[in-house]
Amino acid sequence: MDLVFEIMLAVGLAMDAFAVSISCGLCVLKKQYVNAFKTAFLFGFFQWGMVSLGWLAGFTFRTFIEPVDHWIAFILLAFIGIKMWKESLDDVKEPLDLTKLSLLLTLALATSIDAFAAGISLTALGYPIPRPSAIIGTITFILSFLGVMLGCRLANYSYFRKYLDRLGSVILIGIGIKILIEHLK
Helix, strand or coil, X not given: CCXXXXXXXXXXXXXXXXXXXXXXXXXXCCCHHHHHHHHHHHHHHHXXXXXXXXXXXXXXXXXXXXXXXXXXXXXXXHHHHHHHHHHHHCCCCCCCCCCCHHHHHHHHHHHHHHHHHHHHHHHHHXXXXXXXXXXXXHHHHHHHHHHHHHHHHHHCCHHHHHHHHHHHHHHHHHHHHHHHHHHHC
8 A cells, every 4th residue: 555545544534533632622721741642642542443443344344334333423422512512601610621531532432433434445455454554543643632732722712711612512513413424425
C-alpha cells in the first residue's frame, strides 16, 4: 500500500476524533497536558485497535455490522452532546467533563467505528494491516492531542465558557449526524 494513501486514510479517519477532542479540551480546567495525553492516547489506541479488528473480522462480520455502525456512532455522540448542552444551561452546575474516563471511552469508541469499517475494506483490498494501523493510530494521537490543546486555549475565555460548551455539544451532535447521513446515502 502506498504511504501517501495510508497517511490520507489516517487523516480522514482522525478528523472526527480531532473535532471531538476540541470539545474535550473545552471542558479541561486543570491538568491540560495530562488530559490532552489521556484523550489522545485513548482516541489513537481505539483507532488503531478498531482498524485492526476490522481487518481481522474481514468479511465474517461485515454483513452484521455495516447496517448499524452509523446508528451506534450517532446515538453515542448525540446522547453525550445533548447531555453536554443541557448541563451548559445550568449556571450553577459544573459543565460536563468529557475527560472523565467513562465518557472518553464512549467517545473513543464512537469516533473509531469508521476505522473498523476501514479495516474491513483493507481486508477486501488485500492490504496487510501493521503499517496502516500504526499510522492511523499515530496520526489520530497527534491530531487529538492538538485538538484538546486548541479546545483548552478557547476555554480560557471564561466569559464565553457556556457558549463554548454549547458549541462543543453541537460539534458532537453534528459529527453524529454527519456519520449517519454519510452511511444512509
